[in-house]
Amino acid sequence: MEEQKQKKNWRERLKHTYRLVIMNEETFEDVASYRLSLLNVYVLLSSIIVLVTIGVVLFIVLTPAKRLIPGYGEANALPELVEMNRELDSLEAALQAQRIYTDHFRRMLAGEVETVQDIQNEPVEFPDSALDIQRIPEDEEIRREVSLAELQTTPVNNELISRSADLPLEQMYFTAPIRGEISSRFDLDKKHFGIDVLAPKDSPIKAALPGRVISASWNSDTGFTIIIQHANNVVTEYKHNSALLKETGDFVKAGEAVAIIGNTGEQTNGTHLHFELWHNGQAVNPEKYISFH
Known part of the structure; x- marks a missing residue:
């Protein structure tokens, strides 16, 4: 019985109307007044919280901010990381090739070029995977044709230099x-x-x-x-x-x-x-x- 009275009193208090008056401090004139109840305040605050929650969720889902959530971006970023890794490997290979070219060019300018005798006396090591590779005659013929095609012509002042491979x-x-x-x-x-x-x-x-x-x-x-x-x-x-x-x-x-x-x-x-x-x-x-x- 006592519990029912308390519940009834609580419901009545929620529905009880209060008046919120805004007055001018100097003239005591009513500027505005509002009729409120605890229930209205509760509904208003709940609506604001729900709207803010929905706004935060939409902001995270529809903007790059979701990448800041720990663990979220790992799976999605994997293809990008693989592509970046591939590009980095390509840049490293190109840089190494440029270093070798520059070093050989510097040695040629300085006169530190290998002669036939140096090359013949220098031991050549091949990786294990290269020991089993043998060039066939057809492969050599294709390589020769490609080299000839690349060396056919070079423009010089709108003229053509005829290139003939193996010309004494x-x-x-x-x-x-x-x-x-x-x-x-x-x-x-x-x-x-x-x-x-x-x-x-x-x-x-x-x-x-x-x-x-x-x-x-x-x-x-x-x-x-x-x-x-x-x-x-x-x-x-x-x-x-x-x-x-x-x-x-x-x-x-x-x-x-x-x-x-x-x-x-x-x-x-x-x-x-x-x-x-x-x-x-x-x-x-x-x-x-x-x-x-």
Whole structure:
């Protein structure tokens, strides 16, 4: 009986109406008044809480804020992590290849290039997986055809250089880069991969063949150096110049001036041209194919 009375009193209190009056403090004038009950206040507060809860849930679901919840983004981010990992591996491989290329290029400019004797004496190790791989004749033929296709033509000043693989150097026409007295001859044993030609100061250095400049730079050993790639896998180098007339990427014709003779770099003792001729990656004696007199 007592419990029923308490419940009844509680319900009556919820429904009991109160008046909320807002007054002006100075004039005591009623500004606004509201009739409220505990039930109305309870319903209002409950509605506000529900709306705020719904808003928070929608904000988390429909915005990237859900990624901040611990454990939520792990499964969804897995494909992105795999893709990022793959791109990182590709960048590392490209960086390593660039480092190897730069190192080999630096060694070539400095004259620290492996000769045939060095390569023959150097032991070659293959991974276990490579020991079982054998090239078949058809594979070699395909490789040769691809190489020929890549070396067919190269534009030079809107002209075409005809490329012929395996063409003997004796059948190629070279232009003397400069004419003068040879002060130092080609000597593989002393790692002197070219010849030194004396000539008057400010004499122009000419391209021995038509081709493309693959390097035009300065280094402490050989000074201003220019390197040109030609057809038939031929490369010529011109070192110790006082100035370069061409830039990397330029196309030149045979006999076109590419530099001015000089005495730059530490490995020099007078005005001269150090000229190197490379064929299929091997240094050859320029005097066998070019007359410098």
